[in-house]
Amino acid sequence: xxxxxxxxxxxxxxxxxxxxxxxxxxxxxxxxxxxxxxxxxxxxxxxxxxxxxxxxxxxxxxxxxxxxxxxxxxxxxxxxxxxxxxxxxxxxxxxxxxxxxxxxxxxxxxxxxx
Amino acid sequence: xxxxxxxxxxxxxxxxxxxxxxxxxxxxxxxxxxxxxxxxxxxxxxxxxxxxxxxxxxxxxxxxxxxxxxxxxxxxxxxxxxxxxxxxxxxxxxxxxxxxxxxxxxxxxxxxxx
Numbered sequence: 685x686x687x688x689x690x691x692x693x694x695x696x697x698x699x700x701x702x703x704x705x706x707x708x709x710x711x712x713x714x715x716x717x718x719x720x721x722x723x724x725x726x727x728x729x730x731x732x733x734x735x736x737x738x739x740x741x742x743x744x745x746x747x748x749x750x751x752x753x754x755x756x757x758x759x760x761x762x763x764x765x766x767x768x769x770x771x772x773x774x775x776x777x778x779x780x781x782x783x784x785x786x787x788x789x790x791x792x793x794x795x796x797x798x
Numbered sequence: 799x800x801x802x803x804x805x806x807x808x809x810x811x812x813x814x815x816x817x818x819x820x821x822x823x824x825x826x827x828x829x830x831x832x833x834x835x836x837x838x839x840x841x842x843x844x845x846x847x848x849x850x851x852x853x854x855x856x857x858x859x860x861x862x863x864x865x866x867x868x869x870x871x872x873x874x875x876x877x878x879x880x881x882x883x884x885x886x887x888x889x890x891x892x893x894x895x896x897x898x899x900x901x902x903x904x905x906x907x908x909x910x911x912x
Contacts, residue, residue: 688841715898727842727887727902740897775842779898787900789842 686710688790690776696796697766705761705793709778716759717779717787718751722772730774733759766797800825804888804903811878811910819873819906821862821888829890831855831864831871832900836885845873845886878910 689708697703709716718730729743733753744750748766753759763770773794777787805820823831833845833855846855851866860875871888888903 717899719900719902726904729899729901732897732899734897740899743899777842777900785898786844786847787898791841 688776688778688788690774690790690793692793693791694794694796696798698798699768700765702762702764703766703795705763705774705795707759707761707776707778707790709757709759709776710788711757713778713780713788714756715779715785715787716753717777718759718761719775719777720772721775721792725772727775730761763795766795768797771795771797800829800890800901802888802890802901802903804886804906806904807885807907809906809908811908813880813910813912814877815910817873817875817878817882817908819886819888819908821871821873821903823869823871823888823890825869825890827892828866829892831862832889832891833860833862833871833873834887834889834902836887836905838884842887878908880910880912883908883910 691706716733721727731751732740735756736753748764751761773792775792776790779785779787802823830849832847834842835845836842846857848855848864854863862871862873885905885907887905889900891900
């Protein structure tokens with residue numbers, strides 16, 4: 685596709701369940717970022733991939749959060765044992781690799797933990 | 799650490815009014831500065847940017863000037879339209895970090911009434 689896509693667009697889950705969020709970056713983009721947008725915390729960085737490696741995981745809020753990227757393309761953000769405070773919109777962005785380059789954002793996945 | 803602070807909203811203006819949304823930053827090094835916009839139901843998109851002191855970013859009638867002496871990047875528009883109603887985020891990137899991750903302000907909701 686032409687832009688960054690994310691799935692699902694909405695996810696409702698029960699507290700304690702695991703969830704997986706998917707991001708398909710723009711083809712050829714080597715850099716991929718995950719951010720979280722929540723009412724209390726605003727828009728915050730979670731993790732950065734360059735290719736399949738994650739040199740910056742400093743924004744992951746706890747060890748319940750993990751992410752991987754395969755084939756230098758698709759990325760999956762996994763949240764284990766979800767808590768209500770995990771409810772947020774999870775945004776993915778990609779760029780063509782250099783830190784200075786523009787990041788293009790996907791539409792986000794709205795996660796609601798009941 | 800690095801941070802971005804922007805004025806709280808919501809900001810409500812009449813059409814053709816002058817807009818200012820204040821943004822200040824703290825950073826080590828010399829970051830690039832950005833304004834992103836999120837229209838209702840749409841993803842985050844880059845509005846304008848400035849990469850060094852005294853640079854002026856501009857797009858769609860919006861302007862912002864990188865002021866190193868006041869560590870500010872205020873967004874301005876001379877005459878707003880109803881279609882400008884959106885959430886605006888100020889952000890920085892770079893400085894002491896070379897990963898390209900964005901650090902965002904809390905966002906300011908702008909509502910323009912006809």
